[in-house]
Amino acid sequence: MSAALVLALAMILDAVLGEPRWLWSRVPHPAVLMGRLVGQVDRHLNRGSARRARGMLAVIMLAGAAILLGYVLSCFGALVELIVLAILLAHKSLVDHVRAVADALRISLGDGRLAVAMIVGRDTAGMDAPAIARGAIESAAENFSDGVIAPAFWFLIGGLPGLLLYKITNTADSMIGYRNERYAEFGWAAARFDDLLNLIPARLTAAMIALSHRAHDWQAIACDAGLHRSPNAGWPEAAMARALGVALSGPRSYDGQMRDFPYVNATGKTAIGAPEIDAACAALWRTWATALVAIMAAAVVIG
Template identity: 45%
Template sequence: MNFALVMLGAACLDGVIGWPSRLYARIGHPVTWIGALIAGLERRWNHGSRRARLIGGAATTLVVLATALLPLWAIQSVLPSTWTGHVLAIILAWPLIAVRAMHDHVAAVAKPLMAGDLPAARHAVSMIVGRDPARLDDAGVARAAIESLAENTSDGIIAPLFWGVVAGLPGLAGYKAINTLDSMIGHRSDRYEAFGKAAARLDDLANWLPARLTGLLFALASGRRMRHAVTVMRRDAPRHRSPNAGWPEGAMAAGLGIRLSGPRLYGDTIANEPWLHGEAPDPKPRDIDRALALYRRTMAICALALAALALF
């Protein structure tokens, strides 16, 4: 089966129609199904000593990964390498690639912020970031939205497509399971530090190459700023708290001529994070629209690359 063609078809399908709200209301979404399984296992196994939590977390990671991966491996093994088989594979891959949702969530922040409605913009950005939006000013909201767009382009689109091309439907589903595990239990908190350790390390590994690929795609989509974006990405990404997020964020910052990351508030704790492209000014509300335009160009380049892989 031509996995590049399947991933291209799924990305295009999601870009055009997304995941319909009526369908979500009726059956939910594969990621919510995975999330429900993770939550149930976490309630059962996340207790006891640190060693018990480490083992419980590793077991949770294995169970969730197998539950997501094995059914699609079985399905893919019986799909014919015909147009019918490819169409069925595209439909199965479609909900696991968030091209439209990513754009729409960030656009929902840009609209009220451009209109001067800071409370509405704070509410919209709270849907996509973990920091406290109540204390964010215009620049803080814009920075949070653009950072989320950069990081989640890697996690939600490029990485799933990458693993889908490499390993087909099982690779795609396995990656989404890993990423969902990390988002739910891969936190450095008293509750999850031990239990989520296996999931967090696996997510770091699964995203290592896709994150750097995403940064290169952002740089390529930056046009005349491409060389500068690559330079800033290579210089600043290693300073980021995450081994992977700094690469797409650094390229996005330099591509737009703004600074990202920096100090931020989580609850009552100030995280003194280093700046990415710190010599540039803070983003303005209109920079979210510029970031979305860069995102669309990046998706177009990605589609062309998938088409080339599918053909050759």
């Protein structure tokens, strides 16, 4: 069975089952286990002097363990590959979490703030409805790249070793890749390696969003992507903004400090709310379907 066919089947399985609560309430999800491993490495290595070198060692150790585990698991055949890949793809769960923000926002502003706080890292206490919607849509676009397209891309490139290498790196970046006093040096290698691994997938995600929604102004998308503080996250966000005709990003607060970030697609609609979040969920499924068709076509061609 080709890698493309395994990936197509895994995408369908994830879309149907998502992350069954009955299972992951009883046993830890592999993403949780990865987080625990990164936490252990952080506790043991993030101290003393030469923090950047220690952080590089941490990334090498985590990457080596992920590649080795991926190789061992791949020896058990395509069925194991299919199951592991379906578990580590996160499309249905992403859509469910984003849609929950729209449902909560329809109830009240307070409920919307609580729901969006589950998927964004910014301050949510003072958010109005448009800010909540922007946060949910930005998270939808960025996490579609990180949680679906990038894992699929690296599986096609390197099988389970490539998939697990990406997932452990992305987990490490989300835990230690911060520019604060504790992690500025130790988390530097994890953040830079995650940037490297997402370089192609982020742009591929933007291209698929744009293609599936006929948002063909690639020059404008590229220009808006350059406004983002991340070298990669701006691409899917800029494409999603154009696909929906909304303005994203803009001012927001972190740790009690308001930051004046520029708007992405500044001429787009700013008075947004639950309907635009629903539209983003539909856009995720439409883009997912575009990716699935492309992968199935590749599976047929490869044979």
